[in-house]
Amino acid sequence: MQNVSFKSRIRPVGVGDFYKVARTIGEKGNACPPWTIKDSAFNKDVFTSGVIDCTVCGITDGENALLVHICPTLEENKNFKKLQII
Numbered sequence: 001m002q003n004v005s006f007k008s009r010i011r012p013v014g015v016g017d018f019y020k021v022a023r024t025i026g027e028k029g030n031a032c033p034p035w036t037i038k039d040s041a042f043n044k045d046v047f048t049s050g051v052i053d054c055t056v057c058g059i060t061d062g063e064n065a066l067l068v069h070i071c072p073t074l075e076e077n078k079n080f081k082k083l084q085i086i
Helices: 015-025
Strands: 041-043 055-060 065-070
Touching: none
Parallel strands: none
Antiparallel strands: 041 065, 055 065
């Protein structure tokens, strides 16, 4: 992992614009509540909402993306052995 580069375009948007884009992505791309590993999204485009004290990770191969949104208040998310990707 010596040649990792960050090439994403992060652009802050308002709530209205966020939900306008989210509607075009659809539910298949939504890492939705209750925000466990089972609720991760894998799609061409992905999104999530409600990130406050959560852990969020996005991984892409350039065509599809995996978005994981983990809420720390849920008991099932406190065992990180269950969250490991092997």
